[in-house]
Amino acid sequence: MQFKYPEILYALFALIIPIIVHLFQLQRFVKVPFTNVKFLKNIEQQTRKSARLKKWLVLLSRLLAFACLIIAFAQPYFSKYSTEYNFNTNIYLDNSFSMQAKGENGELLKSTIQKIIEKNTTKNNSISIITNNENYLNLDSKNLKTSLLSINYYPNKLDLSTAILKLNSNKITSTKTLNKNILISDFQEYNYGNKNLFTNVNTPIDFIKVSPVKPNNIFIDSVYIEPLNSIESNLIVVIKNSNSGNQNVPISLFNQDKLIGKTTARIKNNDASKVNFSIPNTTEFNGKIQLIDDGLEFDNELFFTLSKPQKINILNIGIDSEFLSKIYTNDEFNYSSLNINNLNYNNIQNQHLIILNEIEEFPIELISELNEYTINGGNLVIIPSQNFDMSSYNNLLSKLGIGRFITSNSSEHKITAINYDHPLMKGVFEKQVKNFEYPKTKFQLNGSFKNSSAIINLDNNKPFISLIPIKKSNIYIIASPLNNTISNFTQSPLIVPVFYNFAKYSLQFSNLYYTINPEIIIDINASIKKDKVLKMSNGTNEFIPLQEVYQNKVRLILQNNILKSGFYNIIENNETIKTLAFNYNRKESNLFYTNIEQFSKNNKNISLSSSIDDLFSEINNQQKINWLFKWFLAFSVLFLLIEILLLKYFNI
Numbered sequence: 001m002q003f004k005y006p007e008i009l010y011a012l013f014a015l016i017i018p019i020i021v022h023l024f025q026l027q028r029f030v031k032v033p034f035t036n037v038k039f040l041k042n043i044e045q046q047t048r049k050s051a052r053l054k055k056w057l058v059l060l061s062r063l064l065a066f067a068c069l070i071i072a073f074a075q076p077y078f079s080k081y082s083t084e085y086n087f088n089t090n091i092y093l094d095n096s097f098s099m100q101a102k103g104e105n106g107e108l109l110k111s112t113i114q115k116i117i118e119k120n121t122t123k124n125n126s127i128s129i130i131t132n133n134e135n136y137l138n139l140d141s142k143n144l145k146t147s148l149l150s151i152n153y154y155p156n157k158l159d160l161s162t163a164i165l166k167l168n169s170n171k172i173t174s175t176k177t178l179n180k181n182i183l184i185s186d187f188q189e190y191n192y193g194n195k196n197l198f199t200n201v202n203t204p205i206d207f208i209k210v211s212p213v214k215p216n217n218i219f220i221d222s223v224y225i226e227p228l229n230s231i232e233s234n235l236i237v238v239i240k241n242s243n244s245g246n247q248n249v250p251i252s253l254f255n256q257d258k259l260i261g262k263t264t265a266r267i268k269n270n271d272a273s274k275v276n277f278s279i280p281n282t283t284e285f286n287g288k289i290q291l292i293d294d295g296l297e298f299d300n301e302l303f304f305t306l307s308k309p310q311k312i313n314i315l316n317i318g319i320d321s322e323f324l325s326k327i328y329t330n331d332e333f334n335y336s337s338l339n340i341n342n343l344n345y346n347n348i349q350n351q352h353l354i355i356l357n358e359i360e361e362f363p364i365e366l367i368s369e370l371n372e373y374t375i376n377g378g379n380l381v382i383i384p385s386q387n388f389d390m391s392s393y394n395n396l397l398s399k400l401g402i403g404r405f406i407t408s409n410s411s412e413h414k415i416t417a418i419n420y421d422h423p424l425m426k427g428v429f430e431k432q433v434k435n436f437e438y439p440k441t442k443f444q445l446n447g448s449f450k451n452s453s454a455i456i457n458l459d460n461n462k463p464f465i466s467l468i469p470i471k472k473s474n475i476y477i478i479a480s481p482l483n484n485t486i487s488n489f490t491q492s493p494l495i496v497p498v499f500y501n502f503a504k505y506s507l508q509f510s511n512l513y514y515t516i517n518p519e520i521i522i523d524i525n526a527s528i529k530k531d532k533v534l535k536m537s538n539g540t541n542e543f544i545p546l547q548e549v550y551q552n553k554v555r556l557i558l559q560n561n562i563l564k565s566g567f568y569n570i571i572e573n574n575e576t577i578k579t580l581a582f583n584y585n586r587k588e589s590n591l592f593y594t595n596i597e598q599f600s601k602n603n604k605n606i607s608l609s610s611s612i613d614d615l616f617s618e619i620n621n622q623q624k625i626n627w628l629f630k631w632f633l634a635f636s637v638l639f640l641l642i643e644i645l646l647l648k649y650f651n652i
Helices: 006-023 037-073 108-119 141-149 160-169 322-327 345-350 364-375 390-400 495-504 597-602 612-623 629-649
Strands: 076-078 086-093 125-130 135-139 177-185 205-209 217-227 232-242 247-255 258-267 272-280 284-291 301-307 312-318 333-338 353-357 379-383 403-409 413-418 444-449 453-458 463-470 473-478 519-524 535-537 546-549 554-559 566-572 575-583 606-609
Touching: 006 037, 037 629, 086 108, 086 160, 108 141, 108 612, 125 141, 125 160, 135 141, 160 177, 205 612, 217 284, 217 301, 232 247, 232 258, 232 284, 247 272, 258 272, 272 284, 284 575, 301 566, 301 575, 312 345, 312 495, 322 333, 322 495, 345 364, 353 364, 353 495, 364 379, 364 390, 364 473, 379 495, 390 403, 444 463, 519 575, 597 606, 606 612
Parallel strands: 086 125, 086 177, 177 205, 205 606, 312 333, 312 353, 353 379, 379 473
Antiparallel strands: 125 135, 217 232, 232 272, 247 258, 247 284, 284 301, 403 444, 413 453, 453 463, 463 473, 519 554, 535 566, 546 554, 566 575
16 A cells, blocks of 8 residues: 655654553542441442443544544555656657558547547556657647547658658656556568568556558559550559459549549459550640559559650760760750760850760860859769870869869779669669679779769779769760770670769659659759749648759759649649649558567567557556555544544443
8 A cells, every 4th residue: 555645654753642641540439328238339330440441442442533534645556657747758650651451340440549549548558659750749638639530641651760760759767657668560571571670679568559451452562664656655553462362353543533444454362463554645645544442551552643744955065976866865865966076165055964974184164164164063974095194084073073083994894793782773783693794994093082982893893984963964084985996895894874863863754753852853944033933732722841952953842841642733934834643652552461470589678469458457556556545535434423422422
């Protein structure tokens, strides 16, 4: 038994006063003469014994009554912890789209919210709720219910390590505070499958896994275009099935709100199916693919846009290499090649990519113009000449602020190592190539460059192609001339993806659609004044994204600006210059879940709870306080009543 106000118990020492009064009464007996006292001797002896017993009983009942009253004011109770303890519960509640799956009581997220509201019955518990997009801190019971009911699904899932860090950051370190961390999720395999993520959990945390009754889902995975002829194109829609058996699913195609076509997809269990639609090669097509499915809702639609492609402006200065014209075809690029004597400097600032192809010496005017070009966001590819002027090249590199060439090497080396993780090479190869016929080079330049990253290396581990990023621009340096007398690199399979991606990353084309992520970067082929900005609108909300203005393009940096799928218009001076489509990430569409028991085996700080009901029952029992002051008040009244009865009915 514990007491809320134990200092009141000192009043029990006051009970010694009636005991002292009882034991040391100052009352004296007065002798009264009475005849026939002889006959009263026995009666007198019996009366004194009865009076003494009555006084002791009255004293005891009175002491017990006062003692119970004092204890009642001290507010006694039974509890695992003292009332001086504060309870701080931190909950990470996964509100990603996979929590739309149906459990026994409806959607997993909504049923979880309802259970937390119902089971949180303690008054002295402060609860913080962390979701993928919001933090609701130090909530009482009333605010907890309001906050929980306001939680909606969010497209970007919080990284698990970040979620645990946020839980720990809400830990209250003051004395007599008990913290409890809880992580509630469906534990999808793609996000939680790596059990090593949990080896560094160094504070106690409870995992609760919520699971759907039937993990079934049919969803639109992706779309892509295959040209048919000059009039029509073939739209390929990829439909996938997650544990839903064999089904026929109706698929609809819309242009804006107008129905264009309907078909049916026959989908097998855990398999993919493709359906085709023929669409005209018009300049604008704002399409929407839609299917009907009882599983998750967020992936039943997919938006895309078709528009006239923007061409990338590429200028080759120096030797007119045949391989460049074959790579940079007219359907995608505005490619031109000029020697240094016929160069019109006014055209430099209009290019997205400039290739300096085996120039022996750079004029001072060209160096100054190229420096301004890179400041404005232009990208450069530098292919050195075998008869290069070292001081002229270093003047250019010094002006650009990227480093310098140091030595040249005329020995033969193979081009062997590909950096598959480099952004320029991602997606080029399905797998790493080992039995590759390596190209060679007979001449190389070695240099020292700032923030350089190697894309392709030689067999002596020196870089053959390097990327040097500077502020708004990328500069690619090739260590060797690419003419056939020096190197056969232009005959290797690498030449096409490397130079194609040089151009592609100079202006990031608008795709059929973009996947909603925390950060999306899009280049818009537009020229705006410094005091003007581009806006984005989906018809309901309008906002101004972060943007970088270049000479001939505007780079939009979307940081959690797009949270809803659909069409968004790029607006300049109240006019729509482009329409983009955004869709939710499909990673959560595959309803495969990880076994969380492996996590508790690898880390003793991780505890598994079977259900929200059991966990909150445990929390409530730990925090439950059984107050006893009412019982002690009742006992006080009872003993007073006993005293009254003793005084009234206990006759001498």
